[in-house]
Every structure is written in C-alpha cells, then in structure tokens.
Amino acid sequence: MVRESHPLRFGPISAAAPGPLYEQVVAGVKREVAGGRLAPGDALPSLRVLAADLMVSLITVKRAYEELERDGVIYSRQGLGAFVADGGADQVRRQGLDAAREALKAAAKAGLAAGLSEDDLIDMLKSETAMGKQT
Amino acid sequence: MVRESHPLRFGPISAAAPGPLYEQVVAGVKREVAGGRLAPGDALPSLRVLAADLMVSLITVKRAYEELERDGVIYSRQGLGAFVADGGADQVRRQGLDAAREALKAAAKAGLAAGLSEDDLIDMLKSETAMGKQT
Amino acid sequence: MVRESHPLRFGPISAAAPGPLYEQVVAGVKREVAGGRLAPGDALPSLRVLAADLMVSLITVKRAYEELERDGVIYSRQGLGAFVADGGADQVRRQGLDAAREALKAAAKAGLAAGLSEDDLIDMLKSETAMGKQT
Amino acid sequence: MVRESHPLRFGPISAAAPGPLYEQVVAGVKREVAGGRLAPGDALPSLRVLAADLMVSLITVKRAYEELERDGVIYSRQGLGAFVADGGADQVRRQGLDAAREALKAAAKAGLAAGLSEDDLIDMLKSETAMGKQT
DNA sequence: GTGGTCTAGACCACC
DNA sequence: GTGGTCTAGACCACA
Numbered sequence: 001m002v003r004e005s006h007p008l009r010f011g012p013i014s015a016a017a018p019g020p021l022y023e024q025v026v027a028g029v030k031r032e033v034a035g036g037r038l039a040p041g042d043a044l045p046s047l048r049v050l051a052a053d054l055m056v057s058l059i060t061v062k063r064a065y066e067e068l069e070r071d072g073v074i075y076s077r078q079g080l081g082a083f084v085a086d087g088g089a090d091q092v093r094r095q096g097l098d099a100a101r102e103a104l105k106a107a108a109k110a111g112l113a114a115g116l117s118e119d120d121l122i123d124m125l126k127s128e129t130a131m132g133k134q135t
Numbered sequence: 136m137v138r139e140s141h142p143l144r145f146g147p148i149s150a151a152a153p154g155p156l157y158e159q160v161v162a163g164v165k166r167e168v169a170g171g172r173l174a175p176g177d178a179l180p181s182l183r184v185l186a187a188d189l190m191v192s193l194i195t196v197k198r199a200y201e202e203l204e205r206d207g208v209i210y211s212r213q214g215l216g217a218f219v220a221d222g223g224a225d226q227v228r229r230q231g232l233d234a235a236r237e238a239l240k241a242a243a244k245a246g247l248a249a250g251l252s253e254d255d256l257i258d259m260l261k262s263e264t265a266m267g268k269q270t
Numbered sequence: 271m272v273r274e275s276h277p278l279r280f281g282p283i284s285a286a287a288p289g290p291l292y293e294q295v296v297a298g299v300k301r302e303v304a305g306g307r308l309a310p311g312d313a314l315p316s317l318r319v320l321a322a323d324l325m326v327s328l329i330t331v332k333r334a335y336e337e338l339e340r341d342g343v344i345y346s347r348q349g350l351g352a353f354v355a356d357g358g359a360d361q362v363r364r365q366g367l368d369a370a371r372e373a374l375k376a377a378a379k380a381g382l383a384a385g386l387s388e389d390d391l392i393d394m395l396k397s398e399t400a401m402g403k404q405t
Numbered sequence: 406m407v408r409e410s411h412p413l414r415f416g417p418i419s420a421a422a423p424g425p426l427y428e429q430v431v432a433g434v435k436r437e438v439a440g441g442r443l444a445p446g447d448a449l450p451s452l453r454v455l456a457a458d459l460m461v462s463l464i465t466v467k468r469a470y471e472e473l474e475r476d477g478v479i480y481s482r483q484g485l486g487a488f489v490a491d492g493g494a495d496q497v498r499r500q501g502l503d504a505a506r507e508a509l510k511a512a513a514k515a516g517l518a519a520g521l522s523e524d525d526l527i528d529m530l531k532s533e534t535a536m537g538k539q540t
Numbered sequence: 541g542t543g544g545t546c547t548a549g550a551c552c553a554c555c
Numbered sequence: 556g557t558g559g560t561c562t563a564g565a566c567c568a569c570a
Binding site for chain 5: 556557558559560561562563564565566567568569570
Binding site: 301304362363364365366367369370371373374375376377378379380381382383384385386388391392394395396398399401402403 | 436439497498499500501502504505506508509510511512513514515516517518519520521523526527529530531533534536537538
C-alpha cells in the first residue's frame, strides 16, 4: 500500500557523544534525507524497529521523529508509519544554512573579541572547509 | 594591603539569555580582562558583592570564579579574595581564538552539508564580521 | 437484479493528507452522493473493488462503509453489497451544515480570544468563501 | 532572584475532554498569557507543582511547557524555572488568528458544499460570535 | 503491525 | 529546589 524502504542505517548512537541521544537520531535521519538516500515518500524504519537497531528506548526514537516532523522533514501517519516529506531535503538544507550562519556569527564575535582580523578569520575558515571536504 | 579595584560592572545577567547564568558571569569578567579594564593583580569584587550587584545567587558567582581560576584568568587567595592573573588577558585571547576556531569548524560542517561552497561561507562570514564591527 | 453502478472514482487516497484514510474514503463517497453522481438505490463498488481502486487496505474501506451506514448515507445488504440510501443526499447536506456550524463555532472562539471583532471575522470569512468558489 | 508568581490556576484538566491532556494545559497557559494575567517575565508554576495541582503526570506538564516554549510563549531555564516570554501575548494572538482563519476556511468549504450561500454562513457566524461573547 | 498519548521513576546539570 | 534527558511499560486509534 505504501512505498517500502527500511534500509536505514546510520552510525551508532552513543550516550558518550555530546548532545541528547534523540538529537543524534535527528541528525542521522537529516543526513540521509539531505544526501538523497531517503527520498520523499520513502518509509522510515518504524519506531520500534529503529529503537531496537540503535539499542535505544522507543521514546527516544519517538522524540526524534517528533522533532523531524516539526521540522517538516518527515510526516507520521498513525497505523502506517513515518515517511519522508515532499520538501524534506530542502527543509534540511535551509536549516543547515541557518545553522551555518549562526555559527559564523558566533565565530565572528569571538574572533574579533580575541583581536583577530577579518582576514585571519577567513584564513581559519578556509582551513576548516578544507578539513571538512577531506572527511 | 593589596591593590583595590571593585569597579567591575558588566551588563545585567539575564535568565532569558541563552546559556547558564554562571557562564554569563565568566564571559563578563573575561571581557573586562581582555579589554584591559582589569589589569593583572587587580582585585575582583568579592563573591557576595558581585552576587548582590548582579542580582544573582552567591553560588552562581562562586562557580564562575572557579571556572575563571581553572582557565588561568584569575587566582584566589584564602581570606584575601580573587585577583587577575598575570597572563590573564593572554589566556582570554587564546581561549577566544579557540572558540572562534570551534565555531568556524561547526559552520563549515553545517554549511558544506547544506550545499554551500567555501566562497558562500566566506561571503557570509564577511557580512557577519561587518555586523560585529558596527556593534 | 439490482441497478448497477460502479463508476465510483474519486481522487487518490493519500497518506500525506491529514486525517485517517477511511475518513478520506467517507468524504469521497459523500461528495459523490451530494453531487448526485450516486443516486438513491445505486450500488457502490464492492469492498474489494474499491480497496483495489484506491490502493488501500480492505479493512479501511470496510470501516468507511460502516461509518457511511451509521450516517444514513448508504445501507448494506448481506451478499448483495452496499447501496445509496433514499435520503442519502439530504443526510450529507445536513451533516455538512452541522460541520460548517462547528467550524464557525471554533473560528468564533479562536478569533474572539485573539482579539478580533465580529466584523473582522466576517471579512475573513468572505475572503475564504471567495477562495472556495474559485476552486 | 527572579520575579515570583505562582498564582496560576486554570480549569481542571479532564481526560474526558477532547484532545490530549497536554494540549489542555497549553491552552490554559495561553489563555492566561493572552488575558494578561501572566505578564512577560512572570514565573510559571514549576513542572512538579503544576503536575500536582492538576493531578497530572510530570511528563504531561513538561510536554505542555515544551510546546509553549516552541511557540515562543514561554522560556525555560534549567535550575530556575519557566517564564513568560517577552512577546508571549503577541505570539498567542497571532497563533489564534491563524487558527481562526483555518477554521473559517473549513467552514467555508463545508458550507458551500452543503449548498449554503455566503450570507447564510455569515448569519451563522454572527450567531456563533454572539454565543461566544455571552460566555 | 503502526504511531499517539499517558504514566511512573531514574539520573543529570544548574541555581 | 529547578528543568533536561532517558528509561520501561501501559493503553488507545488506525491499517
């Protein structure tokens, strides 16, 4: 009745990692959606299945799905499952852009306060993007 | 006797602002030190005085001073009070630089994930530094 | 023999649409009845046929027919199928009227709470009816 | 340290009422904020206190506060409590206006489908606003 | 089977 | 004391 697609598997969730577990799940799903490995209409793993896969409580996964739904990345239908929303990838990209702008703002504030020039910051940014691309 | 210096007065601490209250206190002191308004050897306000000034609990200020001491910006002497450390301003600047690099790293990660190019990020950074200078 | 009539075909049922799937089926049938495309005595498609047409589970259609029967829009006969009830169209219209009144009640409550005047609400209603007519 | 204000008391929460319990809590707080009985900066009852008052689980209240925070009506600070946000009342009004528009849209759709004229709908709306004012 | 809601209880960071 | 997160387990509506 509905497009199947359970081959979701992102890196292990770790309680040691910074930030709440459910945010790690959110980030994992967003990565799959942004990367196109999860297309609009595709079904996400069910709450229970993903909870078992990630060895995490059902509630934690549910919370992640709720946040993804609020962000317009997925939608959930009772009795059916959760699915990637139509503009899902766009949503993720837009939010990533906002996050980048926020981080740059913080960097500019801290850097200028520490006596760095705009050019210093740009050089540092270049080296960071270079690192990012390698990974 | 020790060099006096209570004229510490930074913007009001706000519960509405993001981050723990004590971090706001830490940031306030660091700003004074980095700006040279608090020189090495200067005494900081006593815990109780600063708590009263900022309308904040004593333990919040205590925690802030502890963090500042850990960061090598100030040092405390039993019964005497807290004083600006010798390399205090340098410490603050070095840490600000690290903070800027961290933020740039986060921005690069988020931006690249959102499909931005290095040049896009640099443009955004420039506009943010411009904003920062105005303020 | 009974009057034949399988030409029931309403827009695809979508999991993305708000509300349970069976309500979408109910709404679809009601639309056909209210519009006169299904006259009293006409046979509805069999459960299995409609389920296949709409690419929906059989139990979803069954549930929809049950609700339609409860609403007095259709009636079912063991072994024969389901048929449009005599006063079916009237029933649908009466229920639509009730639904409209309910929605207006909710709108009045929310609007007044938000500080809108009766005239404000009437203006908004006019613009909505204008939109509705266009479509 | 912070503006006190616990005299929050809205109608009893009922599991029999339609909609989730936490939405009833959300609606209750929004009503207080919109009515000005809870001003910006005022403290809301703590999670535990309100849970006890309403005879509801802590989690239910927490969920309500989370939604209110997402809606920009309140903000929460770990260790301090939850407080009415600065633009809180405006937020509530804006959202109420959107809700009213949605309801009017649904009413227009249902009403037109049931054969009502625009004037019929306006008359019904007038009678509903009259009812609303009495209460 | 699915997601949606509610519950009870834990531990942590912050004040 | 406060809110923030995670857990285990229940019952319901929907497919």
